[in-house]
Amino acid sequence: MIHIKKAGFWTTVQDTGRTGTYYLGLPPSGAADKYSYYIGNMLVANPMNFAALEMTLVGSTFEFHKRTVVALTGAPMKAYLNHDPIPFWEAFEVKEGDILSVQECRKGVKSYLCISGGVQVDEIYGSKSTYEFNKIGGFKGRKLKEGDELPINEPLPGAFKQVGKSVPLTYTPLLDDFQELRFTIGLSSYLLSDEGLKNFLSTDWTVSYESSRVAYRYKGGKVSFSQQHRPFGAAGGPADVVDFAYPIGSVMFVNEEELIVLQNDGTTGGSYVSVGAVISSDLDRMAQLRPKSTSRFRAITFDQAMEARKNRKARLGKLEEILL
Numbered sequence: 001m002i003h004i005k006k007a008g009f010w011t012t013v014q015d016t017g018r019t020g021t022y023y024l025g026l027p028p029s030g031a032a033d034k035y036s037y038y039i040g041n042m043l044v045a046n047p048m049n050f051a052a053l054e055m056t057l058v059g060s061t062f063e064f065h066k067r068t069v070v071a072l073t074g075a076p077m078k079a080y081l082n083h084d085p086i087p088f089w090e091a092f093e094v095k096e097g098d099i100l101s102v103q104e105c106r107k108g109v110k111s112y113l114c115i116s117g118g119v120q121v122d123e124i125y126g127s128k129s130t131y132e133f134n135k136i137g138g139f140k141g142r143k144l145k146e147g148d149e150l151p152i153n154e155p156l157p158g159a160f161k162q163v164g165k166s167v168p169l170t171y172t173p174l175l176d177d178f179q180e181l182r183f184t185i186g187l188s189s190y191l192l193s194d195e196g197l198k199n200f201l202s203t204d205w206t207v208s209y210e211s212s213r214v215a216y217r218y219k220g221g222k223v224s225f226s227q228q229h230r231p232f233g234a235a236g237g238p239a240d241v242v243d244f245a246y247p248i249g250s251v252m253f254v255n256e257e258e259l260i261v262l263q264n265d266g267t268t269g270g271s272y273v274s275v276g277a278v279i280s281s282d283l284d285r286m287a288q289l290r291p292k293s294t295s296r297f298r299a300i301t302f303d304q305a306m307e308a309r310k311n312r313k314a315r316l317g318k319l320e321e322i323l324l
Contacts, residue, residue: 001066001149002064004060004147004149006061008056008102009057009058011056011060012139012142013053013121013128014029014053014128015051016030016034016049016127017031021126026125026136028129029127029137029213031112032054032109032264033288036111037054037114039073039167040052040114042323042324044069044071044114046114046118046156050114051129053112053119053144055077055113056111057109058077058103059103059104059113061100062102063097063099064096068115068159069162071114072089072090072111072113073112073114077102077105078104078105081099088111089166091163093163107175109288110287116155116159116162119153120153121139165323168322171319177290177294178295179285179293180295180297182298183298184276184277184299184300186277188274191225192225193223196223199221199223203221205220205221205296205297206218206294209291212263214266215262216263216287217258217260221259222256246269246274248262248263248277249261249278249283250274251275251297253272253275254272263286263287276299280309281309281312
């Protein structure tokens with residue numbers, strides 16, 4: 001059991017997310033930065049899909065009621081175990097009665113507390129992830145509050161052998177204020193004019209304060225739409241098309257000066273012009289961008305996208321050999 005002494009800004013239970021529910025209107029949810037989440041589970045010798053705690057900008061204060069092994073990954077928040085500083089990207093032991101205080105971060109957005117054995121909450125549609133909009137999954141379908149008693153499982157066999165193991169610096173993500181985001185072009189991209197597409201790809205877009213787990217919002221550029229006739233059933237605006245399903249990572253224009261990129265809690269469909277989708281490995285990096293950070297979008301082929309996924313999987317496999 002973990003007692004939540006301070007709730008922090010936005011701490012939720014997340015795992016790898018749901019599959020097979022998108023057609024029901026239920027997005028996958030799950031860890032926004034899966035790369036950091038996966039590494040946290042590696043450090044405590046968990047399977048990759050075990051539920052962890054995702055913290056946003058400001059962490060929480062936890063009192064542990066059992067001895068176990070934990071690790072902090074992602075955006076480097078100030079962290080203290082009984083007033084002693086604790087590093088990120090390293091497995092460490094906590095004892096019954098210990099208090100772990102995770103404070104604010106100066107770079108990045110999302111941090112992860114991974115616990116050997118994982119968080120013990122019910123699965124909803126095959127996942128323990130929190131989808132707060134519909135109060136589904138996680139701990140009572142919501143972010144953690146002060147006073148909550150969060151069940152955790154017993155540490156796995158061999159977990160305490162992980163104590164002191166750390167991630168080599170070359171495997172930790174760069175949390176820069178600028179990120180190039182690769183995407184596959186398609187869907188309704190034909191509704192951008194040639195000049196509009198050129199302006200989209202040559203602009204450094206700025207992250208808006210309205211960004212969230214639902215979608216990242218960007219401003220700072222301007223595109224133009226083609227003059228061709230909209231299909232039957234589309235609304236009257238130049239950024240409107242007939243409703244269709246959005247993949248996670250969809251890059252959509254809501255008007256000529258604002259675009260959004262769907263995150264893990266994103267809506268499942270709608271009628272905005274969608275020029276393509278950001279690849280999964282780059283969604284991890286986008287989730288760590290703070291307001292006023294910038295991104296530039298680079299179009300790649302489907303084969304290049306699959307190669308990027310393959311490379312990330314291989315990279316995580318090499319790290320697993322180091323840590324386990």
